[in-house]
Amino acid sequence: MLKPVLISFAVIMTAMPAMNAYSATTQELFSEPKDVKEVKNELRHFTPVQLITSIEDNKILSKEVKGKLIRTNYELPPSYMPAHLINNYKNQLKALNTNILFECEQASCGNEDKLVKFIKPLNDISDGSPSLITAYITLPKKQVYVSIYAAGRKRATNLEIDIIEVIEEPLDLVTTDQNYLSQEVSEITVKDNSQNDTKNSADHPMLSRIPGAYIQKYITHGFNQASVLVGDNYKTMELEGKITDIAYILPRTYSEFEIDTNYQHALTKLGFTEVYACLGNSCGDDSK
Secondary structure (H helix, E strand, O other): OOOOOOOOOOOOOOOOOOOHHHHHHHOOOOOOOOOOOEEEEEEEEEEEEEEEEEEEOOEEEEEEEEEEEEEEEEEEOOOOOHHHHHHHHHHHHHHOOOEEEEEEEHHHHOOHHHHHHHHOOOOOOOOEEEEEEEEEEEOOOOEEEEEEEEEEOOOOEEEEEEEEEEOOOOOOOOOOOHHHHHOOOOOOOOOOOHHHOOOOOOOOOOOOOOOOOEEEEEEEEEEEEEEEEEEOOOEEEEEEEEEEEEEEEOOOOOOHHHHHHHHHHHHHHOOOOOOOOOOHHHHOOOOO
16 A cells, blocks of 8 residues: 655755865866965855846846856955956956856946845955956857956955856756655654653553653642643633643654644543643743
């Protein structure tokens, strides 16, 4: 018998230290500039990238390119002017017979804050004089897009080089096991933790504990009062009688829903009538 399967993935991205191999890959196209003070690198196996193709009335137009992304950011002495750096790269791009998509310098680059937010350079500290060029080249074995951005600072010049090698999205990162789908649902087993029960505690004779649970807190009173929830907004009822208060710690493999429904089922079999029930956020603030 086949079983329904619900799959939920949570992807957590963590920052990894830059590797020297990144800059080495970038250098296959461009050599490292002289007098570099600091280098930052970033690699993405496959990602969409927006390349600027026009800036009109401070509105940035772009073209989406998908592929392997290699980002390299250089911090250079302030004596290197952004426009001069871009012209050097432009000269090399022309020598490679690339197609220029867009280029701008200072005022023609529009609002600098918008430009920085769009490009998101690895080092985004700049004071002005931005210059930018985007280009592409189609080769027998691959198509490559380039975005080169430079901006000045009082103490340094920021140079960002983004290289995108166009590739089909790799969809072979994950494999499946078809045998899993043909198997019966297996129960999750838990070990007995009753040895961790607080001293002189015991289960109530009316209800057994959930397997794997242990008693963290145990209080009994021959006669006392207790406030019991009977409605929303923490509406309570005061009851009097013999009270047994047991707090269990359960394995995290159980869900709150599973525990709740099991106790509801057991109490219903005993003939209890439900007065009030809630689940999740409808129960309000845990601290109350």
